Amino acid sequence: MKESRKTRYTQTALRDSLLELMREKPFSRITITELCQLADINRTTFYAHYCDLDDMLRQVENETIVWLEEIVVQLKDKVGSNEMREVLEGVFTRIAQKKEYFGTLLSEKSDVGFQKRIIYAIYEKSETALVLSGAPAQKRRSLAAVFIVNGTMGILQQWLQSGCSYSPKELAQLIWEFSKQY
Numbered sequence: 001m002k003e004s005r006k007t008r009y010t011q012t013a014l015r016d017s018l019l020e021l022m023r024e025k026p027f028s029r030i031t032i033t034e035l036c037q038l039a040d041i042n043r044t045t046f047y048a049h050y051c052d053l054d055d056m057l058r059q060v061e062n063e064t065i066v067w068l069e070e071i072v073v074q075l076k077d078k079v080g081s082n083e084m085r086e087v088l089e090g091v092f093t094r095i096a097q098k099k100e101y102f103g104t105l106l107s108e109k110s111d112v113g114f115q116k117r118i119i120y121a122i123y124e125k126s127e128t129a130l131v132l133s134g135a136p137a138q139k140r141r142s143l144a145a146v147f148i149v150n151g152t153m154g155i156l157q158q159w160l161q162s163g164c165s166y167s168p169k170e171l172a173q174l175i176w177e178f179s180k181q182y
Helices: 002-024 032-039 043-049 053-079 084-097 099-105 112-125 138-161 168-180
Strands: none
Touching (some): 002 043, 002 053, 002 099, 053 084, 053 112, 084 099, 084 112, 099 138, 112 138, 138 168
8 A cells, every 4th residue: 555655656756847848948858857856756667667758758658648538438328329519518527626737738739649648538438429410421531630720729728828728618619519510
């Protein structure tokens, strides 16, 4: 039990320090030395948990994706799979509660691939067809899906940068209205 608590503490200290550094500069310019100094953890301890900074970031990203997927599944079961707008509202509410964390991971300095994975995971786990019922051809549906995913990410980034100026409900309604057109 003690080891588990200590491990969680170490990983949390490293994650929080990584996010703090990512708010200051691009990930590519962060070193393990400065991360360990900020977290007050020695390099040996870092390497006991991660191979390198890329490995650490991937683990943080994967944990975030799993967390979001679990939320989407819970919300979907609660409101019904046809209520994508309500699922989005619930997800945005959870993101707003961790806005500093998500603001960093979803910033323009962060990994674009991860950002797309987040949006695809939300739509995939909600088992929605990305509201593409009006798209007649597979080619068009595919392009519309890309447009909606990238548009949703852009709106989400802007929302986080503005300090969540819209309520989660308003944001979900906007995205729902925009995506219904495709």
